[in-house]
Structures are given as C-alpha cells and as structure tokens.
Amino acid sequence: MRKSIKFVRDGKAVELTNVAPNETLLDYLRLREGSCGTKEGCGEGDCGACTVAVGSIKDGQLKYQAVNSCIQLLGMLDGKEIITVDDLSKGQNGMHPVQDAMLKHHGSQCGFCTPGIVMSLFTLYHTEKVADRNSINNQLAGNLCRCTGYRPIIDAALESCTGNAEDRFAESAATTTALLKKLDDGKDLFVGDEERFFAAPASISSLAALYETHPDAVIVAGATDVGLWITKQLRDLPKIIHLGRAKELDLIQNTSNEIIIGASATYAQASDSLSSIDPDIAEIIRRIGSTQVRASGTIGGNIANGSPIGDSPPLMIALDAKLALQKGDKTREINIEDFFVDYGKQDRTAGEFVRHVRVPKLASNQTLRSYKISKRFDQDISALLAAFRLTHENGVIKEARIAFGGMAATPKRATKTEKALVGLNLNNPEGWQQASQTLEQDFKPMSDMRASAQYRMDAAKGLVIKALHETAGTPTTSTRVIGIREAM
Template sequence: MRDTIRFIKGGVIVELHDVGPTETVLDYLRLRRKETGTKEGCGEGDCGACTVALGRVIDGRLIYQPVNSCIQLLGMVDGTELVTVEDLAQDKRLHPVQQAMMELHGSQCGFCTPGFIMTLFTLYHAEGEAKSRKTVTEWLAGNLCRCTGYRPIVDAALEACFNLADDAFTWRSNETREQLKKLADSRDIFLGTSDRFFSSPASLDGLAALYGQHPDATLVSGATDVGLWITKHLRDLPKTIWLGRIEGLDRVEESESGILMGATATFAATEAAMTRISPDLGELWKRIGSKQVRASGTVGGNIANGSPIGDSPPALIALGATLELQSADTDRALALEDFFIDYGKQDRLPGEFVTGLFVPRPSANQVFHCYKISKRFDQDISSVMAAFRFTIVDGRIIDARIAYGGMAGTPKRASGAEAALKGAILEDASTWAAAIEALNSDFTPLTDMRASAEYRMETARALLAKALMETDGTAAESVRVLAKREADHDRAA
C-alpha cells in the first residue's frame, strides 16, 4: 500500500502525503503552491475559468485533456502530468496559444483567459481535429467569457491550434512518458486514518474489501457530481474512495452484440463507440457537459448517482442496457431500469458498487431515437430527456421501449405508451394516438425552474410523435441533428 499521491508538475515529480479527502486541485494550486493563474469562477465546473490539463499515456500516446480543477479532487491527479497556465511559457517566450490570444486581442479583463488558454492548449496537442470554427466552438463550449466576446478567441484558436505541435511539452514528450510509466503501479493508495481518508484501490478485490469495511464512504469516479457536493452543498465527506486506478474498470469493448464498458469509462472514451450504435447517441454524448466534464465524468457515475434528470439513463434504458454490480461477497446483473427505485434511492446493497454496463446494439429491424430538450443547447441540464427503440416488422411496431428523464423521480419507462404502440402501423398516424395519450397516465411531471409540468407533458407527447414520424420517414433526421447544431455553432462563433 502507498501513502502518497504522485504526479508531474513542471517536469518534476511531486509526492504528497497530506491530501485531504475533499481537497480540490484548485485549492492545492492557489492555496498551497500560490499559483494563482488558475481562477475560481462558478465553483461547479460550468465556466471553465479553473481549467487545467492532465497528461496521461493512453494507448501508447501522451494525451492532454482539459479538466475543471474546482471540482477535481487532488488525489485524482495521481499518475498524471498536471499542467497549468504557469507552465506554458518557456524562457520568457509565450506558448503559441498565448501568443495568438495576445496578438488577436482574445482577452480583456483576463479572468477567464487562463481557462481558455488551457483548453486551447489541449486542442493544440490533439491529433486529427479538423480546422474549423465548429471544432473550436465544440472544444470551448465549457469556457465562458463575459467581456471579450468569442470571435477573437476563436480566431486565436484557428491561428494557433491546427499546426504541428511544437512546444516544450512536445520536445520532452518521451521523457514525460517515461516519468509517467514510473509513476504507474498496482499498489492501493490510502492517505489518512480509518475515520478520515482519501483512498484509491488498484483492483476490484481491493475496492470490495475496503468498501465492505467502510460502506459509509463516498465512491468517486469523475467527481463531476460529487465535486458539487463539496463546493456548493458544503458537505463534509470524511471518507472518499476514488475508483480511477482500478485496473480494467475503464474498459470499452465493442462486439457485434453491443458495448461492454467499465464503470469508470468516461464519456470522452465512450463517445466514438456510442456514435457507432446510433448517431443520436453521438449527438447526446456531445451535449453532456463540456470537454472538461466529458474528460472526467463517467457513464457509470451518471447512472450510480441516480439523478432523475441524468442524460444517459433514459437512452440506455430504451436500448435495454444491463448493469453489473459487485460486493465483497457477491456479484449480480440487473436490467438498468430496475436499478432506479425511487428519488435518490437505487437497488444497491451496503458495500455494493457498480462495475460495468452492457449496452445492446439495435438489431436490423429495430430503430432508435433519442432527444435532449434543454434551455441551452450546450452544457445544460435536461428539461426532458426522451429515448425510443421500436422493433418493426412489415411496417408494424411489434415492440417498443420508451424511456424518459425529467418526467418522474427516476428515469422511467412509459409502460402504457409501450403497450399501446404494439401493433401500430407506421404509415397510419391514427394508430399512434392511443400511445401518445397513454403518456398522460404514465407520468405526473413536476414544475420546477427548468420547466412546468404542462410543458414537460406536452414535450413528451411531441417527442414520441416526432420519433414515430422520423421512423416513418415523414420527418428528416438530418434537419433535426445537423441544421440545429450548425445554427448554434454559427451563433456561438
């Protein structure tokens, strides 16, 4: 067992013994290191002012990803290279991204500027990205600027980020890879006492044993939700167990039958595979948070926290996904919809944790659609999330799986609408009416700050009709997906 965390900062290996269970990377940088270039804005991972980059070796390549340091626990940087805005300039020469931001007037008050620069630093080092305003605005969806406006920032990105990377990080990449390999080990991490600790098991057996001893501990995967418990709810979490070092728990395995993913597979890591299941899923994944959130946030975490407005569960339920759970004594599988019992309550026994998820691939006679309705197109919580899988034989629906989020205390199937759709004829819209009407019995939505109950019900009904129209071919999917995204990106640019 190891009683330190280790990471690279400025080319030097840093080793820390005194890491609290809820200490964030932002607090470490500003309060301990006195490196104040990284700013605190929203404190919840929305504005991007606190963005830093984490470097990891993935499939033999050194990859830099942006993360929100305000909700990233310090212990979670173990085994990575931590890069902040202070690290970019070399020998008093600005980094190419910094130089372009200066020359093209991408900064006014400057508060948000370090976060923009760090996100663009990760784009600068990304491979295979098409040079376009659309690419830039997708990368910058998690960075907000109130005074400069986005045009000069996008211009700076176009100027700097699509040439062959040529900076100090490129020059010492081989050395960094070797350093990161030395930091990687299979020892469990435990810092603190039995009453207050940060821990990180390296194996499922280690996790099962530790969680069995401390079933009151908080399991942390990407911290994109737990981080807000700390910064916004001001909750004291004396025992935290980070899952990010468990071997194999981040797996993403594709087969003809579907996708098997581990509980710590991030949205970024699963995006391509989910897009291959359905373009709708690819669009949904792109709208879950920002680049920073998707680099840290995990599909398993989005499920395990049991939020009624989580984006992924309705889509996965409609596809017939199966959840894997394990404890020190047992392991089991259950249909994903059965995991959600009531608001804030899941079918998870003391000491039991989610280990993975299997997502079936639709068969040749099945059609899948999903839609996210929110006030903002990017980086917003759903008002209504809807997903549909129809099994069709000879133009007739013989089976339907329909799931909604935001309509009840849990993600929930519309059993009445599903039953009413059986036998419906796609070319005869009158045969759909009973299913659309059945939604009134399936759900009793609430009114809150995101939407009224009336709006939610009307939207749910309209989305079912829309899915059926698109399946019938009377509505153009390309209009829904592509034109909407292009219009939003044009406005953002």
C-alpha cells in the same frame, strides 16, 4: 499500499502525504503552490475559468485533456501530469503559440476567463488535428466569456491549433511519458487513517474489499457531481474511494452485438463506441456537460448517482441495458430500469458498487431516437430527456421501449405508451396522436425551475410524435449527422 499521492508538475515528480480527502486541485494550486493564474469562477464546473490540462498515458501515448480543477479532488490526480496557465511560457522566448494568437486577435478583455480558455485551447493544440470551427466550438462550450463574443477567440484557435504541436511539452513528451510510467507502481493508494482517508485501489478485488470494510465511504469516479457536494453544499466527506486507478474498471469491450462499459470509463472514452450504435447517442453525449466534464464524468457514475434528470439512464433503459453490481467477490446483473427504485434510492446494498453496464446494439429492424430538452443548448441540465427504441417490420411497430428522464422521481419507462404503440402502422399519423396522449397515464410530472409540469407533458407528447415521424421516414446516417450540425 502507498500512503502518498504522486504527480508530475513542471517536469518533476511531486509526492504529497498530507492530502485531505476533500482537497480540490484548484485549492492545491492556488493555496499551496501559489499558482494563481488558474481562477475560481463558479466553483461547480460550469464556467471553465479554472480549467487546467491533465496529461496521462493512453494507448502508450501521452494525451492531454482539459478538466475543471475546482471539482477535481487532488487525490484523483495521482499518476497524472498537471499543466496550468502559469507553466505555458516557462523556459521559452515569448509566449506559448496559443497565448500569442489570443493576444494577436484580441481574444481577451477583462481577462478573468482567459486562463481557462487558453488551457482548453492548449489541449486542442495538442490533439494533432487541424482545428475547424466545429471542433473549436465543442472545445470551448465549457468556457464562458461575457466580454469578447468568442469570435476573436475562435480566430486565435484557428490560427494556432493546426495539428502541429511545437512547444516544450511536445519536445519533452518522451521524458514525461517515462516519468508517468514510473509513477504507475500498481499499488493501492490510501492516504489518511481509518476514520478519514482518500483511497484509490489499484484493482477491483482491492476496491471490493475496501468498500466492504468501509460501506459508509463515498465512491467517486469523475467527481463531476460529488465535487459540487464539497464546493457548493460544503459537505465534509471523511471517506472517499476513487475508482480511477482500478484499471479493469475503465475497460470498454465493443463486440458485434453489445458494448460493455466499465464503471470508471469516462464519456470521452466511451463516446466513439456508443456513438457507433446511433448518431442520436453521439449528439446526446456531446451535450452532456462540456469537454471538461466529459473528460472526467463517467457513465457508471451517472447511473449510480440515480438522478431523475441524468442523461444516460433513459438511453440505457431504452436500449435494454444490463447493470453489473459487485459486493465482495460476488457479482449480480440486473435490468438497468430496475436499479432506480425511488427518488434518491437505488437497488444497491451497503458495500456494493457498479462494475459495468452492458449495452445491446440495435438489430437491423430497430430504430433509436433520443432528444434532450434544456433551456441552454450546450452544457445545461435536462428539463426532459426522451429515448425511444422501436422495433418494426413492414411499417408496423412490433415492440417499443420508451424511457424519459425528468418526468418522474426516477428515470422511467412509459409502459402504457409502449403498449399503445405496438401494432401501430408508422404511416398512420392519427394513431401517433392517440398514442402520445397515453403519456398522461404513464407520468404526472412536476414543476420546477427548469420546466412546468404542463410544459414537460406537452414536450414529451411532441417527442413521441417526432420519434414516430422520423422512424416512418428514417433518414440515412449521413443525413442525420448533417442535420445535427446545421441545428448547431
């Protein structure tokens, strides 16, 4: 067992033994290191002012991802490289190419958001792909700027992010890779004592044993939600167990008939596999948070959190996914819809954790449709999320699975509406209308800051009709992808 965290800063290994379980990466950078180029804006992972780049080894290569340092716990950076805006021009004649392009195109005015924007573009600069307007817009969706209108920032990105990284970080990639591999010692991490600690087990068996001993600990994967407990609710979490070093938990198995996603696999990691099921899934994932959030947030965490407005549970329920839970050396598998018992309550006993989710692929006679309704198109919490899996033959619906988030205290199936759809001819629009009215028997939605109960019900009815209409004349994949882009 190792009792210190280790990471790479400015080409050197840093080792810390005095790491509080609640200490964030942003606080470490600003308060301990004095690297104040990284700014604190919202403190909840929305504005992107605190964005830094995190380097890690993926498939044997050094890759950089943008993350929100305000909600990243410092212990989670064990075994990673941390790059901030303060580092970009060190040891160079002049500024980094991204900074230079931002200056040339007047991409900064008040400047508060600029460090985060530069770091988001730094990771895009290192993707080895020529950036276009779509990729730049996606990359910057998590960086809010109220001064520039984004046009000069996009112009700067188009000029600098050409797929050919030529900076000191690219030149030292081999050295950094070797250093990161050396830090990966395979040991369990435990910093603190039995009453207050940050732990990161290196295997599932170590995780299970530790969580059985400390069932009151908070399990953290990406901290995109737990981070807000600390920064916004000001909660003190004395015991934190991080899943990120248990390597078996981030595996993704893509077979001919299903996809198995480990509990610590991020949205960024799982996106391609899940998107292969259907283009609608690709678009829902693209709108889950920002690039920074998807680089940290996990599907397992989104499910385990049990929020009634989580975006992935309705999709998983509609696809008839199974959830594997583990306690000690015993594992059980349940239907994912049965995991959500009531508001804030899940079918998970003390010391039991989510191990993986098993997602079936679509059969040849099945169609998936999913829609997210939110006030802001990008990076906003859903007022309503609907997912439909319809099995049909010769224009007649044989089976339906419909799930909604935001309509009840938990993500929930519309079982009465499902029954109303079975036997319905897809060429019968009058039947669509009648079936959609059945939603009033399935749900009594609430009113809150995101939407009124009436709006939710009317929108849900409309989405039932939309799903049936699209299924009746299912467009090709390429047509649907083009439609998604045009809608952006």
